[in-house]
Amino acid sequence: MLYDIIIIGGGPAGSASAVYAARKKLKTLLITESFGGQSIVSADIQNWIGDKHISGFDLAKKFEEHVRAYPDVVDIKMPEKAVKIRSVKCQEPERVCDFEVETDKGNTYTGKTLIMVAGARRRKLNIPGEKELEGKGVAYCSTCDAPVFADKKVAVVGGGNAGLEAVQDLFPYASEIYLLEYSEALKGDPVTQEAIKKNPKLKQIIFNAQTLEVLGDKMVTGLKYKDRKTNEDKELALDGVFVEIGSIPNSEMVKDLVELDKYGQILIDSKHASTSHTGIYAAGDITDDPYKQNNISAGDAVKAALAAYGYLLKRKKETPAAE
Numbered sequence: 001m002l003y004d005i006i007i008i009g010g011g012p013a014g015s016a017s018a019v020y021a022a023r024k025k026l027k028t029l030l031i032t033e034s035f036g037g038q039s040i041v042s043a044d045i046q047n048w049i050g051d052k053h054i055s056g057f058d059l060a061k062k063f064e065e066h067v068r069a070y071p072d073v074v075d076i077k078m079p080e081k082a083v084k085i086r087s088v089k090c091q092e093p094e095r096v097c098d099f100e101v102e103t104d105k106g107n108t109y110t111g112k113t114l115i116m117v118a119g120a121r122r123r124k125l126n127i128p129g130e131k132e133l134e135g136k137g138v139a140y141c142s143t144c145d146a147p148v149f150a151d152k153k154v155a156v157v158g159g160g161n162a163g164l165e166a167v168q169d170l171f172p173y174a175s176e177i178y179l180l181e182y183s184e185a186l187k188g189d190p191v192t193q194e195a196i197k198k199n200p201k202l203k204q205i206i207f208n209a210q211t212l213e214v215l216g217d218k219m220v221t222g223l224k225y226k227d228r229k230t231n232e233d234k235e236l237a238l239d240g241v242f243v244e245i246g247s248i249p250n251s252e253m254v255k256d257l258v259e260l261d262k263y264g265q266i267l268i269d270s271k272h273a274s275t276s277h278t279g280i281y282a283a284g285d286i287t288d289d290p291y292k293q294n295n296i297s298a299g300d301a302v303k304a305a306l307a308a309y310g311y312l313l314k315r316k317k318e319t320p321a322a323e
Contacts, residue, residue, distance in 0.1 A: 004112055018067045171199055
């Protein structure tokens with residue numbers, strides 16, 4: 001079967017683009033390992049528009065239910081992961097192509113357009129306790145989860161812009177904040193550095209800190225780290241740990257098809273969510289959009305679906321590649 005649209009990803013962006021594609025009666029394939037995206041581990045999301053409070057798990061269920069409401073036009077392959085994508089049957093000079101998607105199940109699917117919404121994966125500390133306590137005090141999105149830590153003692157790991165912004169996000173909520181940086185200096189913007197240092201809630205900036213273990217049983221109770229100068233192991237008593245050491249876009253499968261920035265993010269035209277390759281669109285954390293938020297990802301994915309629809313109408317009229 002030749003699909004009108006193949007969507008790679010089942011987070012807010014993937015779900016939004018699938019719903020809009022379905023409403024345009026486009027034959028759509030959605031390939032994802034699961035619904036929900038990175039926020040599925042969040043215990044209490046307070047900024048998803050329309051829900052004052054919702055867990056990541058419940059939000060993922062709502063995404064899936066909405067997409068499955070269009071079984072006549074949307075096929076879902078889950079759990080399945082796209083591993084390789086190539087353009088085929090290209091027509092020049094417009095570079096109008098079909099796209100073949102290979103998955104980890106050994107399947108190959110073909111579509112006229114492609115919407116890349118595979119998100120990104122957070123860089124992890126890869127220390128004991130991190131995985132076990134994810135969603136139980138270990139968090140990766142300060143904008144999403146800062147309100148959960150009202151009147152709590154929290155550590156932020158990472159002294160780049162992401163870490164400094166996390167500290168700022170926590171100021172209205174946390175009672176005490178500790179910022180840990182592996183090197184001898186913060187890497188974030190100097191203006192932001194000065195701003196956070198003025199707030200009394202930032203109790204300490206700990207330099208030369210090598211994180212060793214997140215402590216706790218059912219919930220986070222502390223963080224163990226090594227002072228790289230003295231080689232001494234130390235502990236902080238905490239209620240939460242925000243890991244803010246960057247993320248990795250899941251763009252490897254299209255690195256030879258579309259233009260990426262130095263971070264591996266897909267470069268897009270923000271008006272139409274289009275990429276450097278005709279027929280490929282992208283939205284969400286996989287792109288160079290600076291705001292990595294669920295609501296923005298969903299909105300940009302709607303643009304992608306509508307732009308793909310417009311492209312398909314034009315392609316049908318003007319190119320020999322259409323059916």
